[in-house]
Amino acid sequence: MSDIRLDQLTHSYGETRAVDNVSLSIAEGEFYSLLGPSGCGKSTTLRMIAGFVTPTSGRILIGGGDVTRLPPERRDIGIVFQNYAIFPHMSVAENIAFGLRLRKVPRAEIDTAVEGALAQVGLSGFGDRYQRNLSGGQQQRVALARVLVTKPRILLLDEPLSALDKALREEMKFWIKDLQQTLGITTIYVTHDQDEALTMSDRIGVMRAGRIEQSGTPREIYEEPASLFVTTFIGQSNVLDATYAGAEGPRAAAMVEGRALSAELSHALPRGSAAKLVIRPENVLMGPEAADRNLTQLPATVIGESYQGAMVRYRLRLGSQELVAERQNQAHLARWRPGETVTVGWDPGRARLLPAD
Amino acid sequence: MGDTSPIPLTFRLVSGVALVILLTPVLIVVLSGLNSGEYLTFPPQGLSLKWVAGFFTSPIFLPAFLFSFGLATVTTIISTILGTMAAIFLTRSRSRAREVLRGLFILPVVLPGVVLGLALYVFFAWTKLGLAGSFPGLLIGHVLVTMPFVIATVTASLVDFDLSVEDAARSLGATPLQAFTKVTLPIIQPGISAGTIFAFIVSFGQFELTLFLATPDMQPLPIAMYTSLRYAFEPTAAAAGIFAICLVTISTLVTSRLVNLKKLLRRR
Ligand SMILES: Nc1ncnc2c1ncn2[C@@H]1O[C@H](COP(=O)(O)OP(=O)(O)OP(=O)(O)O)[C@@H](O)[C@H]1O
Ligand SMILES: [Mg+2]
Numbered sequence: 111m112s113d114i115r116l117d118q119l120t121h122s123y124g125e126t127r128a129v130d131n132v133s134l135s136i137a138e139g140e141f142y143s144l145l146g147p148s149g150c151g152k153s154t155t156l157r158m159i160a161g162f163v164t165p166t167s168g169r170i171l172i173g174g175g176d177v178t179r180l181p182p183e184r185r186d187i188g189i190v191f192q193n194y195a196i197f198p199h200m201s202v203a204e205n206i207a208f209g210l211r212l213r214k215v216p217r218a219e220i221d222t223a224v225e226g227a228l229a230q231v232g233l234s235g236f237g238d239r240y241q242r243n244l245s246g247g248q249q250q251r252v253a254l255a256r257v258l259v260t261k262p263r264i265l266l267l268d269e270p271l272s273a274l275d276k277a278l279r280e281e282m283k284f285w286i287k288d289l290q291q292t293l294g295i296t297t298i299y300v301t302h303d304q305d306e307a308l309t310m311s312d313r314i315g316v317m318r319a320g321r322i323e324q325s326g327t328p329r330e331i332y333e334e335p336a337s338l339f340v341t342t343f344i345g346q347s348n349v350l351d352a353t354y355a356g357a358e359g360p361r362a363a364a365m366v367e368g369r370a371l372s373a374e375l376s377h378a379l380p381r382g383s384a385a386k387l388v389i390r391p392e393n394v395l396m397g398p399e400a401a402d403r404n405l406t407q408l409p410a411t412v413i414g415e416s417y418q419g420a421m422v423r424y425r426l427r428l429g430s431q432e433l434v435a436e437r438q439n440q441a442h443l444a445r446w447r448p449g450e451t452v453t454v455g456w457d458p459g460r461a462r463l464l465p466a467d
Numbered sequence: 468m469g470d471t472s473p474i475p476l477t478f479r480l481v482s483g484v485a486l487v488i489l490l491t492p493v494l495i496v497v498l499s500g501l502n503s504g505e506y507l508t509f510p511p512q513g514l515s516l517k518w519v520a521g522f523f524t525s526p527i528f529l530p531a532f533l534f535s536f537g538l539a540t541v542t543t544i545i546s547t548i549l550g551t552m553a554a555i556f557l558t559r560s561r562s563r564a565r566e567v568l569r570g571l572f573i574l575p576v577v578l579p580g581v582v583l584g585l586a587l588y589v590f591f592a593w594t595k596l597g598l599a600g601s602f603p604g605l606l607i608g609h610v611l612v613t614m615p616f617v618i619a620t621v622t623a624s625l626v627d628f629d630l631s632v633e634d635a636a637r638s639l640g641a642t643p644l645q646a647f648t649k650v651t652l653p654i655i656q657p658g659i660s661a662g663t664i665f666a667f668i669v670s671f672g673q674f675e676l677t678l679f680l681a682t683p684d685m686q687p688l689p690i691a692m693y694t695s696l697r698y699a700f701e702p703t704a705a706a707a708g709i710f711a712i713c714l715v716t717i718s719t720l721v722t723s724r725l726v727n728l729k730k731l732l733r734r735r
Contacts (some may be wrong), residue, residue, distance in 0.1 A: 162634050182637040195635040199653040208649075210637035254637075260639060 112139040113296045114159065115266060121154050128154040129318035131168070136298065136313075141290055141421070143299045143307040146317030147343065151298040154264050155317075159298065160189045188257030188265040194249040196241040202252050203237035209260035227255040231291075247278045247302035254286075257324060258293070264291070267295040271306060285311060301349065304344045304458050308332065316340050333460075336376060338467045347393065348433050351386040354379045354463060357378030362463045365427035371406050373461040384466050393460040394435035396424065397444050407455040412446045426454060472668040500705035507700045518702040519709065528707045532693035536714065538687055542609040546666040549610065551659055557607055557618065558625040575611040582677030584608070588679040593595060596719025601684040608680045609670045616669060617662030624658025662720050668715050 114136040121129040129151040134143045135285035138356040144152045159170055159184035170178045177185050197205050199352060205226050210380060213452045228234050231251035241249060255267065270286070271279045287310045290297050301307055307314045308328045315325040316339075324336040335341035338349065352364040352371075362388050373387055410433065414425035415464060421438065424446065426433040437443060446452055495509055522528050559568050575583055587608050598604035632654070638648040643719035652659075665705035674689040681690050688711060692704045 160634075160638055162637070181642075182634070183640045183642060185638075189638045190630045191635065193628065193629065193631060197636070197650055199630060199650075199656075208636070208641075212640040212645065254634075256639065335572040368567070418556060 111175060111219075113140070114296060115169075115171040116159070117169040117171065119155070119170065121151075121157060121158060122166045127320050129158065129165075132320075132322050134315060134322060134325065136296060139294045139295055141287070141297045141299065141312045142308060143301060143311040143314045145301055145304060145307040145344075146315050147302060150317040151300075151320040152317055154267055156268050156298060157299050159264075160187050161185050163318050186260035186263045187266060188260065188264070190250070190253045190257060190268065190270050190466055191299070192269040193274075194246075194253040194270075196249050196252055196256075198241045200364075201237060202239050202241075205241075205252055206237075206259050207445050208256065208257045210254070213260070223259050227259040230258070231255045234344075246274050250274070250282065254289070258289075258295075263294045263296070263334070266300075267297065268300045269302070270299075271301075272303070279306075280331055286310070289380050308344070316343065318343075334374075334466070335378065335462065335464070338386055338388065338464050340450070341462070341464070346434070347388045347390055347391060350383050350387045350389070350428070350431050350433070352463060354381060354383050354385045356381050359374060361458060367431065368410075369408065371408075371461065372458040373463040374459060377465055379463070379465060385463050386466050388459055388461055389433075389456055389461045391423070391434045391436035393456050394426075394433060395455050396435055396437060396446065396452050399443075400453050402455070404457075405455035406461065407453055408459050410452055410454045411453060412450050414447050414448055417455065426452075428454070431449070496705050496708040496712065499702055500707075502702045502707040504702070504704070507696070507702050507705060518673060518706040521703045522706040522710060525694060525703055526709075527686070527691050528703055531686045531688045532707060534687040535671055535711075536685065538605065538609060541606060542613055542670040543663055543666045545606070545610050546613040546663050547659060547668075548619050548662050549623050550614040550662055550666070551655075553614065554618045554621035554625055557588070557668075558622055558628075560621060573615050576615045580612070580673075583586040583612070584679030587611075587676070591680075600680070602685060605677065605680045605685065605687075608676050612673060612676055613666035614658075615670045616665035617659070619657045620662035620665065621655060626656040628655060641732075660722055660725075662717050667718055670709065671715060 114134075114221065116132050116134040119129055119132045120127065121361060132151075132238065132436070134142075144155060146152055154163060158165050161180060161354075164449055166179075172185065172187075195209065196202075200208070206224045206227050207220050208240060210223060215223070225234070228237060231254055233248060233251055233255070236244075236252075241252075244252065253355040254268075267286070271282055274282060283306055291441060296365055299306075299310065308331075311328055312357075313325060313327055314331050315322045316322065318339050324331060324340045327336070331340060332344055335344070341347040342349065350366050352366045355365050355370060357363070357375075358372050359373045362379075363370050364373050364385060365371075366387055371387065395405065408428055410426040410428045412424055413427050413432075416423045416425075417439070422437050422439050422445065424435045424437065426435060433454065492611075499507055499509055500518055501514045502508065502511035502518065503515035504511065515663050531687065532592055553568075553572055557565060557572070587604070588599060591601075591604050596608070628651070632650055633646050636650045637643070641649060673687075673690060674693070677687050677690055678693075681687060686694070688707060695701065696704050
């Protein structure tokens with residue numbers, strides 16, 4: 111059952127279309143991430159769902175009911191902001207009790223609930239502190255406790271980790287995901303960090319210039335990117351100039367550097383049109399690894415090598431184009447020096463032909 | 468031993484000198500009010516409380532003092548409410564009229580008091596609404612000159628006010644009014660209190676504007692002191708000055724103490 115549905119949601123700030131015709135369905139209990147570069151409309155989308163921004167057009171449905179015109183206080187949504195927005199004039203306990211007080215919950219019940227919420231976020235004994243005496247990570251937990259204690263139907267998180275240092279970010283990533291799974295609460299998570307999106311989400315919507323470019327599981331987004339933007343925004347990709355030469359069984363034939371290569375095709379393309387063949391660096395095999403006849407094989411020259419500990423990155427010249435290969439740094443695998451020629455190859459199922467942007 | 472204070476010696480010297488310059492007139496007024504002689508002279512011929520006692524029996528000064536106190540109180544209440552609302556509008560509105568309005572609100576403190584007083588007097592007379600020489604007219608004048616102070620202090624506390632705090636309150640179930648009273652107001656309250664003190668002091672000591680708007684039966688303290696000094700050079704005026712200084716000092720202390728007290732209670 112779908113819990114949140116966005117139906118052709120659009121918002122313009124004057125001339126700028128911050129969110130452009132976004133339609134989306136999120137299932138109950140799902141962890142959905144909105145991922146995209148700065149200014150692509152992630153926060154605006156989230157603020158529309160929370161009720162702080164009125165859509166220019168389109169509808170928002172929660173649990174089947176239309177909430178598009180409902181004020182924020184009647185949407186039963188919990189939101190955590192990037193800066194946590196802890197009330198500075200209230201203690202941690204008062205912050206957490208805020209929502210319950212408004213709901214006129216009896217005093218004794220509030221006290222129990224606040225204790226419970228503090229324990230849940232690992233901050234027992236912090237009830238009397240004030241915001242200025244809390245670290246970023248602790249404020250983050252208070253913000254979550256304050257929201258969760260009111261048992262909202264939906265949890266919205268706007269870049270909740272971006273203000274934390276790297277080590278804490280890693281820790282909180284898993285902590286938030288665990289908490290979300292324990293509670294089974296439908297969650298929308300806004301981020302511009304691909305690692306967060308890939309590790310935490312059930313599904314990801316990749317946004318660009320107000321639109322959702324692709325929506326799918328982390329595996330789909332990474333391995334079956336629907337556009338050049340998606341494949342370059344998430345992880346790294348080699349992008350080779352190619353020409354679409356027609357269908358070749360279930361796959362497409364593409365001319366790259368005068369050779370016909372086969373690749374996956376997800377968009378219909380007119381024959382002879384310019385396209386891009388994309389392949390991830392970790393899928394580019396070299397030397398003996400590339401010897402299998404079923405692989406796409408090409409001669410290349412090594413022009414650079416950089417040591418990265420667990421990995422070795424090779425820059426390769428392929429005719430007039432460049433290619434990056436990333437190989438495991440293991441004793442039994444061969445190493446190449448700049449200037450050497452080597453056969454590179456890849457599984458044609460790992461290469462994709464995408465329309466040039 | 469080196470000087471460990473974070474404030475350079477020069478700064479401390481300058482502020483010391485400034486303090487002396489500022490406090491000297493206050494001291495002179497106090498000593499003149501305690502004069503035992505018959506005329507307002509400095510240094511006093513001797514010390515006595517007779518002029519201070521005279522203040523309480525004076526048919527002019529005590530009523531004037533009470534009138535000024537009442538006027539300043541009403542002015543402060545109105546100025547604080549209107550000024551806070553104006554500051555919120557000026558910091559949040561996206562309207563084009565905003566900059567123009569900001570200028571208009573500040574104008575009364577930029578204009579010389581005489582000009583404003585004359586303008587108001589002519590305007591009140593011209594509109595024939597009975598505002599000239601009336602308490603409401605005087606009140607309007609005082610609100611105009613005190614509101615800019617409230618606007619300035621409240622704006623200062625609103626500039627770094629984080630709007631997401633209000634959004635968070637709304638999402639937690641607060642109506643717009645609840646979000647304002649339970650979250651916004653307590654956070655900007657120091658700015659409002661500061662504005663209140665300014666408004667009270669400015670209204671209580673306001674002279675030029677009042678000169679145009681007051682009438683013989685509606686004499687605020689500054690006018691009463693001025694008038695009496697023109698005809699009789701009595702130390703009662705200085706004694707009244709002592710009470711004015713005390714009132715302003717006490718109101719400042721009380722307000723800031725109330726603010727701090729609240730903070731103390733919250734942090735217990
Ligand atoms: N209040 C506003 N008034 C005018 N334009 C706005 C406003 N808020 C956002 N925008 C514009 O709308 C677009 C989308 O903004 P939004 O904040 O939704 O982006 P975002 O994806 O959350 O970016 P970031 O990662 O930087 O937070 C941007 O071009 C931004 O400049
Ligand atoms: Mg944002």
